[in-house]
């Protein structure tokens with residue numbers, strides 16, 4: 001009799017939008033085990049909701065999920081969490097840095113600690129999620145930090161694959177909520193309404209992560225959604241679902257940078273920063289086909305189906 005080889009996944013940043021989605025997908029579609037790493041007790045509670053009687057996971061699925069609290073920059077804690085795992089998915093990341101949460105700590109330091117922790121472990125491969133436009137010498141602080149983090153993983157012991165994605169839309173996530181408010185609301189303003197967006201469905205990102213990990217793909221890959229359109233057009237495509245025709249006045253992005261810069265001067269945790277605005281303003285226009293071929297993905301969720309799922313069905 002040939003015994004089935006089961007995978008054991010180490011997932012860091014497991015309580016985030018994509019982490020929770022990945023956990024549910026893996027436990028429901030495979031017999032693999034998961035070690036889900038979070039950095040606080042409150043984050044742990046978020047994952048416990050998945051395994052509660054009202055949660056998405058059955059008792060049998062929940063039994064294959066272990067929860068661990070660790071500091072993402074603590075090598076010994078990560079090493080202990082990775083015991084027996086054969087692959088890792090690193091989902092730790094921030095769009096907005098503050099005085100208390102720097103890009104360096106969340107991106108470069110967490111990747112350096114992970115690489116060190118896994119160097120002598122059973123983990124053979126790391127899948128990392130980054131942002132389209134990331135590169136070590138990017139002018140934008142967030143994109144440069146993500147690019148540095150990618151380089152740290154690429155130079156480390158286990159094989160590493162970075163998937164760089166643009167705006168991700170999933171049921172119940174922050175980006176979808178913001179888009180719904182725009183689409184169902186009244187007239188408003190938008191910074192540089194002509195900037196290009198290429199949203200990708202969260203379910204497709206999870207499929208891409210699974211494919212990259214299972215195939216132990218190495219290197220960096222850009223993966224965008226099936227359609228590229230201006231930000232104003234995206235808002236209107238969403239508004240169509242509410243039979244709404246709001247008018248969005250486009251403001252120069254320079255004004256946005258001025259406002260964000262001023263907020264950064266006076267607030268410890270401003271609602272928007274210049275680096276964050278720069279990432280959101282990035283023109284995303286990628287041909288997804290080459291990466292889909294590498295991943296063996298045949299199709300992506302069409303934009304209108306994605307919008308229906310995240311804006312209306314929720």
Ligand SMILES: NC(=O)c1ccc[n+]([C@@H]2O[C@H](COP(=O)([O-])OP(=O)(O)OC[C@H]3O[C@@H](n4cnc5c(N)ncnc54)[C@H](OP(=O)(O)O)[C@@H]3O)[C@@H](O)[C@H]2O)c1
Pocket residue numbers: 012013014015016017018019038039040043072090091092093094095101102105106129130131132165166167168169175
């Ligand atoms: N969602 C998108 O549109 C998108 C687009 C491109 C790339 N990505 C990348 O995909 C990954 C996962 O995205 P997501 O949507 O699941 O993100 P998310 O929901 O914001 O989750 C991010 C994770 O990172 C942790 N984290 C946040 N700030 C941290 C800090 N200062 N130090 C250490 N850990 C910190 C969070 O933990 P706490 O809950 O404890 O704060 C959480 O576990 C991220 O690396 C992100 O950069 C996402």
